[in-house]
Amino acid sequence: MHYNILNPEVFLDHLSIESSNPKRIAQFYSKNMMMDTISISKNEWHCIGSNRLLIFQKGTNKKLSFAAFGCKSQKKLNKIKERVLLNNIEIKKFNSIYLKKGSFSVYDPDKNKIVFGVPLKRKFKKKGYHAPLQHLTLQSLDIKKFINFYNKKLGFVISDRVVDENREITTCFLRSNKQHHTIACFKAKNIGIDHHSYEVGEWNLIRDWCDHISRNGLTLFWGPGRHGPGNNLFVFFEDCDGNKIELSAELELIKNRKYIDWPHESRTLNLWGKSFLRI
Ligand SMILES: [Fe+2]
Numbered sequence: 229m230h231y232n233i234l235n236p237e238v239f240l241d242h243l244s245i246e247s248s249n250p251k252r253i254a255q256f257y258s259k260n261m262m263m264d265t266i267s268i269s270k271n272e273w274h275c276i277g278s279n280r281l282l283i284f285q286k287g288t289n290k291k292l293s294f295a296a297f298g299c300k301s302q303k304k305l306n307k308i309k310e311r312v313l314l315n316n317i318e319i320k321k322f323n324s325i326y327l328k329k330g331s332f333s334v335y336d337p338d339k340n341k342i343v344f345g346v347p348l349k350r351k352f353k354k355k356g357y358h359a360p361l362q363h364l365t366l367q368s369l370d371i372k373k374f375i376n377f378y379n380k381k382l383g384f385v386i387s388d389r390v391v392d393e394n395r396e397i398t399t400c401f402l403r404s405n406k407q408h409h410t411i412a413c414f415k416a417k418n419i420g421i422d423h424h425s426y427e428v429g430e431w432n433l434i435r436d437w438c439d440h441i442s443r444n445g446l447t448l449f450w451g452p453g454r455h456g457p458g459n460n461l462f463v464f465f466e467d468c469d470g471n472k473i474e475l476s477a478e479l480e481l482i483k484n485r486k487y488i489d490w491p492h493e494s495r496t497l498n499l500w501g502k503s504f505l506r507i
Pocket of ligand 1: 423
């Protein structure tokens with residue numbers, strides 16, 4: 229049987245993003261995403277909330293420092309590690325105050341650092357609305373390499389693809405558990421983060437989150453709408469560095485189905501209205 233990573237225990241656990249002003253961006257997430265802030269040093273700030281964790285390190289705005297996937301058991305982590313080594317992917321030990329010993333990192337073809345580890349229990353005080361960190365979407369010049377790495381080598385499963393009139397793949401959504409995607413990639417003119425997303429679960433919570441950020445003086449730049457692939461309801465707004473934040477609800481849970489090829493057109497990205505194609 230073809231190996232895959234699929235397991236309810238494998239999920240996007242946390243992200244580390246560079247910023248020219250880590251303190252300012254940490255304060256942004258504390259206020260708007262209802263998280264506690266921890267100052268590690270003047271160059272590193274952490275934001276922690278219920279099922280969401282972000283690390284901001286001094287550097288270039290919007291640059292991904294790393295994305296950490298969590299495995300609830302050491303056994304599953306070992307299986308992933310075995311698979312990575314079988315595929316001759318170089319691994320490095322990864323030390324983190326948030327992950328148990330034995331965590332490791334790999335680099336994808338665009339030099340994005342991807343970490344796998346078993347999360348440690350975390351303490352936080354601030355209780356905000358429900359919104360677990362759920363997926364990361366990247367941009368790449370080469371989707372084929374992205375798919376080869378995440379699907380063929382790491383074992384993420386393709387949920388849906390977007391294909392243009394020349395049969396070229398322009399977007400790919402991959403999952404590590406039942407949720408439609410935990411990682412995705414748009415073909416684009418640049419390499420890096422496209423957006424990161426929180427799955428709030430229910431439509432009414434999108435309303436509550438929007439009321440909350442509105443009270444803080446923020447506005448949405450896209451949505452509300454409904455994506456074709458994943459069938460989720462969404463809104464998007466930007467943080468103070470221009471990182472794109474998605475709040476999502478009703479994301480498709482996949483039991484067992486083959487991937488669907490969606491046409492590369494505006495409606496695929498938003499069944500309800502306007503959208504913006506990356507290329
Ligand atoms: Fe998304």
